[in-house]
Amino acid sequence: MDTRRTAVVTGAGRGIGAAVAARLHGLGHRVALLDLDADSAAARARELDGSGATAAAFTLDVRDPEAVRTVAARVSREFGVPEILVNNAARTRSRSVWDIDVAEWDDVLATNLRGGFLLTRELAPAMRDRGWGRVVNLASLAGQQGGLVAGAHYASSKAGVLVLTKVFAKELAASGVTVNAVAPAATRTPVTDELPAEQLAAAEAAIPVGRLGRAEEVADLVAYLCGENTGYITGATFDINGGLFMR
Structure with missing residues (x-):
């Protein structure tokens, strides 16, 4: 049986998203790389x-419902109906909670939470109709313990x-579509590279394994959850944090 599928990865231009796209592509999937940074x-x-035959880029602002609909239709039409979605x-x-203005608050929530809501609601129905699908949402240790x-x-x-992961997981479980979350702690990406050296050193010192995570490690976990033999795993959150949060 041919298990090569079409995957959509958002925020795929760099960091964890780029690593996930590379890992899924390495497994033989066709990968649509979506990012605001074209x-x-x-x-x-x-x-x-x-050649663009098995990996193609699509510009998308995940905050924009109309753009999500348009790009989702383009991917399905030009690249294949997605059966894997990674909301990254x-x-x-x-920033201190006292210094966050309302516009920034709304923008972060729109990107990080509404974006995944819109993409999942747009792409999951076709997965449900086909009887197979994988959705993986990138969460964070910060969402489990508060902003560190x-x-x-x-x-x-x-x-x-x-929470949204659990909601969609319950809605889709009977149709062969799984929805799970991955919650990394500090992971070496272009974002962490911009932090002051002393802040990075403090973060590393707080992690029991003594280092930051690697994007490729997170990508391997995401790819596992997108596999053929993970149909009994849904609504779960997988920690990948170097022992910083044990439960």
């Missing part, structure tokens, strides 16, 4: 397949992702 998504797609697009801001480094708006959005 140039970075296109560069990653070319790295995976210069996110905006991270480190990231701001309250980021932590709140990621807590919402955990």
Whole structure:
């Protein structure tokens, strides 16, 4: 049986999203790389397949419902009906709760929480009709414990992702579509590379394994949850945090 499928990864231009896209592509899936940054998504797609046959970039602002509908239709029409969705697009801001203005609060929630809601609601019905699908949402340790480094708006959005994962999992479980969340702690990405050295050192010192995570490690876990033999796993949150949060 041919188990190569069409996968959609949001925020795929860099960091964890780019690593997930590469891992899924390496497993033989056709991958649509969605990102607000058209140039970075296109560069990653070319790295995976210069011909564009098995990896292609699509520009998307996940905050925009009409754009989500339009791009979802384009992907299905031009690249294949998606059977795997990885909701990774996110905006991270480190700021005191007292200093977050309403516009920034709304923008972070719209990107990190509403984006996944819109994409899942747009793509999951076709998965349900086909009787197979995998949705993986990128949450965060911040959504489990409150903002350790990231701001309250980021932590709140990621807590919402955990609940939304369970809601969609219950709705889709009987149709062969699983919905799960992955909750990383601090992971080495372009975002962490912008942090002050002393802040990074403090973060590493707090993690029992003594280092930050790697994007490829998160990608491996996401890819596992997108596999053929994970149909009995749904509504779950998988921790990948170096022992920082044990339960």
